[in-house]
Amino acid sequence: MRTTVQLGLALCVGLVACRPGDVAGTDAAPIMLAPGDPVWGLTGAQRNLFGRGRLVFNREFTPETGLGPLFNSTSCAECHEAPLAGGRGDEIEVHATAYDPAGDVCDDLAGQGGPVIQQQATPALQAALGITQEPFPPGAARAFRATPTVFGRGLLDAVPEAEILSRADPDDRDGDGISGRPNRTADGRVGRFGRKANFATLREFNAGAFLAEQGITNPEQPAEGTIGGAAIPPGVDPVADPEIDQATLDQADAFVRFLAAPSPLRGGDNERHGSDLFSQIGCAACHVPTLRTGPSPIAALSNKQFAAYSDLLLHDMGPDLADICLGLATPAEFRTEPLIALRFATHFLHDGRATTLDQALAQHGGEAAGARDRFKALSPADSAALIMFLKSL
Numbered sequence: 001m002r003t004t005v006q007l008g009l010a011l012c013v014g015l016v017a018c019r020p021g022d023v024a025g026t027d028a029a030p031i032m033l034a035p036g037d038p039v040w041g042l043t044g045a046q047r048n049l050f051g052r053g054r055l056v057f058n059r060e061f062t063p064e065t066g067l068g069p070l071f072n073s074t075s076c077a078e079c080h081e082a083p084l085a086g087g088r089g090d091e092i093e094v095h096a097t098a099y100d101p102a103g104d105v106c107d108d109l110a111g112q113g114g115p116v117i118q119q120q121a122t123p124a125l126q127a128a129l130g131i132t133q134e135p136f137p138p139g140a141a142r143a144f145r146a147t148p149t150v151f152g153r154g155l156l157d158a159v160p161e162a163e164i165l166s167r168a169d170p171d172d173r174d175g176d177g178i179s180g181r182p183n184r185t186a187d188g189r190v191g192r193f194g195r196k197a198n199f200a201t202l203r204e205f206n207a208g209a210f211l212a213e214q215g216i217t218n219p220e221q222p223a224e225g226t227i228g229g230a231a232i233p234p235g236v237d238p239v240a241d242p243e244i245d246q247a248t249l250d251q252a253d254a255f256v257r258f259l260a261a262p263s264p265l266r267g268g269d270n271e272r273h274g275s276d277l278f279s280q281i282g283c284a285a286c287h288v289p290t291l292r293t294g295p296s297p298i299a300a301l302s303n304k305q306f307a308a309y310s311d312l313l314l315h316d317m318g319p320d321l322a323d324i325c326l327g328l329a330t331p332a333e334f335r336t337e338p339l340i341a342l343r344f345a346t347h348f349l350h351d352g353r354a355t356t357l358d359q360a361l362a363q364h365g366g367e368a369a370g371a372r373d374r375f376k377a378l379s380p381a382d383s384a385a386l387i388m389f390l391k392s393l
């Protein structure tokens with residue numbers, strides 16, 4: 001799979017852009033995009049940036065090149081790996097915050113090393129402090145986070161705030177039991193990235209990931225984190241900050257941004273019936289099948305319709321899924337997970353607790369309880385069709 005896709009790419013690199021005919025056979029046929037493909041219509045320069053960015057995404061950092069002193073993994077692709085770079089992964093992270101229900105206030109515990117609690121330490125830090133991971137903030141709530149795919153995230157980034165807000169219904173005025181609301185950053189922007197939608201832009205998430213996941217400082221996250229709130233002991237982090245330069249960060253950002261949402265498989269009657277049921281029983285009320293990007297300086301991302309299966313809003317999913325707060329999101333609220341490239345998933349939900357789609361649906365509670373119950377009430381043939389549809393995404 002990897003070789004085929006990379007070969008396909010290599011053939012296109014150097015041309016101004018790949019024509020639809022290069023991918024799908026005829027210009028009239030819809031463009032079929034495989035996992036790992038860039039969005040269609042990039043310029044030669046953008047494709048070049050995408051290729052360089054993939055190298056940065058795959059790069060294994062070491063303490064000598066800036067890794068740590070605390071980190072979760074050595075490269076982006078070590079986690080985002082299946083079926084290839086940019087996909088899902090089996091790494092489960094540990095996050096921590098503290099929620100005050102009385103005041104509805106969330107503390108991300110930045111002063112104690114939160115919200116991401118790194119699970120690995122470089123040999124130098126281990127020697128200096130005798131720890132192998134970041135200490136967990138005492139009294140904090142703990143959450144586990146499975147590694148999602150980043151396919152199609154550049155498209156999600158280009159969806160206008162107004163399109164997201166148009167679906168918000170915080171007081172459930174239409175009485176359908178579903179009351180999505182946006183998360184917001186401290187400075188008031190609509191959040192959309194992360195499983196609790198607490199990051200407004202892909203750019204900020206990517207720059208933050210270098211620091212939080214690999215301990216790599218960069219021009220947009222120039223300061224090394226703390227060790228549970230305490231300063232890094234002298235001598236354990238000899239590489240000067242920023243540990244990667246602007247060009248390297250821009251390349252990695254371009255790789256993630258230009259990754260396409262892989263085309264759903266062309267299904268037959270069963271999948272079509274499953275897709276109809278998906279709308280009829282109310283899954284599509286949150287997992288909005290198609291979103292549209294706004295105007296973008298990148299023509300390939302500008303005014304594009306794509307299969308997102310998300311409204312990018314927060315929904316209360318009930319007490320069983322609840323864990324930590326983040327920004328405005330209460331412990332029970334999660335962003336509707338986009339169902340992009342769902343067919344490659346082997347575990348589901350924010351902490352990867354479900355190993356089958358049936359389990360994932362059974363865990364839908366809160367605002368999704370109605371849709372869950374309607375799914376349970378389907379005939380065996382109908383529920384099989386719905387599952388087949390999900391496996392075509």
Ligand code: HEC
Nearest residue numbers: 072073075076079091145146147193194195206209210213
């Ligand atoms: C240790 C594993 C790990 C590493 C390394 C890692 N990630 Fe992630 N990534 C995750 C997890 C887990 C999440 C979900 C986090 C959350 O929702 O709070 C995530 C989420 C993301 C998202 C948001 C996706 C969405 O749907 O909102 C982006 C973008 C992303 N990562 C990019 C990167 C980049 C770029 C790198 C390298 C600099 C990287 N990641 C390194 C595990 C990892």
Ligand code: HEC
Nearest residue numbers: 282283286315321334335336337348349350367368371375
């Ligand atoms: C009220 C909004 C809402 C409704 C209705 C809803 N979902 Fe979800 N769905 C979510 C949220 C939020 C998540 C993320 C939950 C988590 O990560 O714990 C999710 C997660 C999922 C996942 C797991 C995705 C992954 O990558 O792990 C699948 C599959 C899914 N939903 C399918 C469905 C289907 C099928 C239906 C209809 C029976 C449905 N959902 C109805 C909000 C909703």
